[in-house]
Amino acid sequence: HSVGIIGAPFSKGQPRDGVEKGPDLIRAAGLVEKLKAQGCAVRDYGNVTFEEVANDEPIGNVKRPRAVGSANQRLSAAVHTVKNDGHTCVMLGGDHSLAIGSIQGHAAAKKDLSVVWVDAHADINTPLTSPTGNIHGQPMSYLIHELQSKIPVLPNFSWIKPCVSAKDIVYIGLRDVDPEEHHILKLLGIKVYSMTEVDRLGIAKVMEETCDYIFSKVKKPIHLSYDIDALDPSISPATGTPVVGGLTYREGIYITEHISQTGLLSAVDMVEVNPKRGRTDDEISSTVNAAVDLIRGCFGKLREG
Numbered sequence: 339h340s341v342g343i344i345g346a347p348f349s350k351g352q353p354r355d356g357v358e359k360g361p362d363l364i365r366a367a368g369l370v371e372k373l374k375a376q377g378c379a380v381r382d383y384g385n386v387t388f389e390e391v392a393n394d395e396p397i398g399n400v401k402r403p404r405a406v407g408s409a410n411q412r413l414s415a416a417v418h419t420v421k422n423d424g425h426t427c428v429m430l431g432g433d434h435s436l437a438i439g440s441i442q443g444h445a446a447a448k449k450d451l452s453v454v455w456v457d458a459h460a461d462i463n464t465p466l467t468s469p470t471g472n473i474h475g476q477p478m479s480y481l482i483h484e485l486q487s488k489i490p491v492l493p494n495f496s497w498i499k500p501c502v503s504a505k506d507i508v509y510i511g512l513r514d515v516d517p518e519e520h521h522i523l524k525l526l527g528i529k530v531y532s533m534t535e536v537d538r539l540g541i542a543k544v545m546e547e548t549c550d551y552i553f554s555k556v557k558k559p560i561h562l563s564y565d566i567d568a569l570d571p572s573i574s575p576a577t578g579t580p581v582v583g584g585l586t587y588r589e590g591i592y593i594t595e596h597i598s599q600t601g602l603l604s605a606v607d608m609v610e611v612n613p614k615r616g617r618t619d620d621e622i623s624s625t626v627n628a629a630v631d632l633i634r635g636c637f638g639k640l641r642e643g
């Protein structure tokens with residue numbers, strides 16, 4: 339595996355400070371060394387620098403639009419470069435609004451993508467449906483072809499081109515979905531494995547069906563967008579929007595092991611690690627170490643040795 343790492347120390351897609359510390363915390367836990375130890379070639383491209391945006395007043399129900407738009411445009415360029423250099427891209431967040439730039443930059447290099455979104459949340463609110471205005475709950479809406487008629491013009495968002503089809507998306511881990519998001523998921527017929535399906539089918543069957551589904555037509559490169567809050571808060575409490583009843587550590591790792599074995603993983607986001615949301619050092623390290631282990635699973639680390 340050839341891996342290119344990008345840090346995106348950004349927090350303005352949501353209101354809680356600390357998530358911008360994610361990239362350097364994950365590095366400090368030894369990500370690069372551990373990937374090299376398992377046989378990966380690794381290049382760390384460092385952290386994207388983001389411009390300060392003054393007077394970033396909300397637009398309707400969208401908070402910090404100018405900062406989020408600008409940050410994602412820069413991230414998009416960085417991801418595009420990593421892909422053009424021939425690596426599988428690892429984007430370390432930062433909040434989940436960064437999936438806008440990560441998927442956009444990936445699609446610029448790889449055209450047709452399938453997206454596996456592992457999260458307690460669907461992050462598919464439009465600016466008009468979002469109950470909070472926080473863009474980390476909206477990224478998918480800016481990327482999906484079928485939703486573009488629902489997206490208003492926003493400053494610093496005009497560079498975004500919808501690049502994902504509803505049929506090429508699979509959600510895993512959902513358990514806190516807003517009513518309007520649920521309506522959108524149903525309307526678009528998007529494949530969802532909520533925690534109910536994880537309980538009913540078991541994670542092995544969920545992954546088998548996920549791969550059958552995304553590979554049923556032509557095999558597309560996979561963009562895995564992993565929100566650490568997909569895991570149960572007993573494993574990853576240091577995150578902005580924890581929700582009980584999440585994936586076990588084993589289920590979370592199984593997902594990455596299975597995706598790795600497809601040989602089609604082309605980019606992965608690891609987002610929403612927020613040290614300030616951990617009450618103890620143990621809570622922070624449990625969260626950060628889970629993030630590192632999940633990424634290692636993406637690149638061939640097997641529990642059997």
Ligand SMILES: CN[C@](CCCC[B-](O)(O)O)(CCN1CCCCC1)C(=O)O
Pocket residue numbers: 433434435457458459460461463468469470471472474475476514515516565567578579610
């Ligand atoms: C479920 N939608 C939320 C959360 C988005 C989480 C983003 B992620 O990146 O962490 O997944 C929450 C909306 N609820 C907040 C509490 C009251 C009910 C609405 C939103 O703000 O859109």
Ligand SMILES: [Mn+2]
Pocket residue numbers: 339340376377378379637638
């Ligand atoms: Mn490898």
Ligand SMILES: [Mn+2]
Pocket residue numbers: 457458459565567568579
């Ligand atoms: Mn989430």
Ligand SMILES: [Mn+2]
Pocket residue numbers: 434457459461474565
């Ligand atoms: Mn998310």
